[in-house]
Amino acid sequence: MFLPTTREEMEKLGWKELDIILVTGDAYVDHPSFGVSLIGHYLVSFGFKVGIIAQPDWKSEKDITRLGRPRLFFGVTAGNVDSMVANYTASMKKRKTDDYTPGGISGKRPDRATIVYTNLIKRCFPGVPVVLGGIEASLRRFAHYDWWSNRVRKSVLVDSKADLLVYGMGEKAVLEIAKTLAETGDLEKCKSICGVVWWTSQKPSEGVELPSFDEISENPEKYAEAIKLQTWYTDPHRNIPIYQRQDTRYVVQNPPQPPLSQEELDQIYLLPFEREVHPFYARMGRVKAIETVKFSITAVRGCFGSCSFCALTQHQTTHISYRSEESILEEVKLLIKRKDFKGTITDVGGPTANLYGSRCTVRETRGQCRKFCLYPGVCRGVQPDHDRFIALLESIRKLPSVRNVFVSSGIRHDFVFAENDLDIFIRELVKYTPGQLKLAPEHAHPKVLSLMRKPPVELFLEFKRRFEAFAQKMGKKKYVIGYFIVGHPGEGWKENNYLRDFILRHLGYFPQQIQIFTPTPGTVSTAMYYSGIDPFTGEKVYVEKSLKVRNKMKENVLFKKRREEK
Structure with missing residues (x-):
């Protein structure tokens, strides 16, 4: 079944009031590949009444208020993709299309959607808890380097003034929050739930302390240290909180939830998904994102x-x-x-x-x-x-x-x-x-591959050789296609030319996709980009930050194709 998006749909289900309203930057696609739909159906399976407000007009109160005031909380996500990645290309240009919007129309979600939606909710529904989730919130849960503004930003929890943040695959944590609020109405009790990030004015008495927001802002190498600590200590078996000072407050990450068991995974993917775009959004045009996953x-x-x-x-x-x-x-x-x-x-x-x-x-x-x-x-x-x-x-x-x-x-x-x-x-x-097996060797130069934590390109070539040999013996025209990234930390012109020559010499075709590295929040590569060092070895890393040069690197790898097209 579709989860309700209007009062009329609530009435058809016999629901006078919702327990939880989920707000998303994507169109509402009722498919398990879309996080908001997965979380919504999971909560409903435990008896909660859940509605969805998808791609609300953030310049008006009309959309955000159409389902009324939820009994427990609002859940907010930017969608399946970080809103800045969804809105801008790797060349920092506004995208012309959006695969998660009907008709592919761009501009239907705001920049930094998690913050914008939270502020809108706080204005319209003062006193209702707001819980952040999804990829944008998860990767921005601590102070992070933001490539689009070229500065360190505070945790999105602090910037948005939300009440809680759920990181990772958040089914269990969101369910525990819902149960706790339903039983006690006490938001403070939710701050002990695994998989949750919260803030306090008191320094925690235990856990791993990350370099502070001020330290990271003043010394990029401290950001590399923070990312390394997050990588090692964010583990359900270690059961260790992580915290970080941001001005006079501390952002605290509780230990993560354990991964879903096989039984839990089995149950969640068999929930009653429609596997369709909700009719309200479908009538406005095709949502391309569902086509590859339907x-x-x-x-x-x-x-x-x-x-x-x-x-x-x-x-x-x-x-x-x-x-x-x-x-x-x-x-x-x-x-x-x-x-x-x-x-x-x-x-x-x-x-x-x-x-x-x-x-x-x-x-x-x-x-x-x-x-x-x-x-x-x-x-x-x-x-x-x-x-x-x-x-x-x-x-x-x-x-x-x-x-x-x-x-x-x-x-x-x-x-x-x-x-x-x-x-x-x-x-x-x-x-x-x-027809084509798409693999991601990502690069060819040994130094760049080592910084990417990717295997030697020779393994890709050997796999490609064996695969295509078997395909030929079986009388099938099937090939291995490689995807590559340029502009990654560690790549200068020497390494870029190495990649170009490798493609021309060994592949015999022009890649369908050459990506320019985008420094997205929270990744190790972004820490390298900002700090100029490998967080795990301390090795200095060359970083090309010029958008013009990074675009030329892409053109260089594809130079022969461009010459033939002229």
């Missing part, structure tokens, strides 16, 4: 990768959770019943599809090690289980009405080489690839 299956959460530029380490964490085969098959059966199902499951995976079934006993019992799981090589403690992933795909393909099953989300090719029977997995993977 017939996809989330099988796994988390990633062992710890890539420097990726937000997963700070948001979904390096802990791996995966669903049972039975639950996934049940979800596929629900998709098959849809009138618009054409026989193809477009993706089975998650952040890294081939981590499905994998384990690390050390992480499961003691938490994150003081080393990286997949860099500089795959740790011996990590146990891949590619047979289980292939068996899952085979089971899906055997279901009636399923003609194709594809793996379109991330494949970690270096992890494949940790498997004894890697050729068996690669051969099987060919069957589940829709």
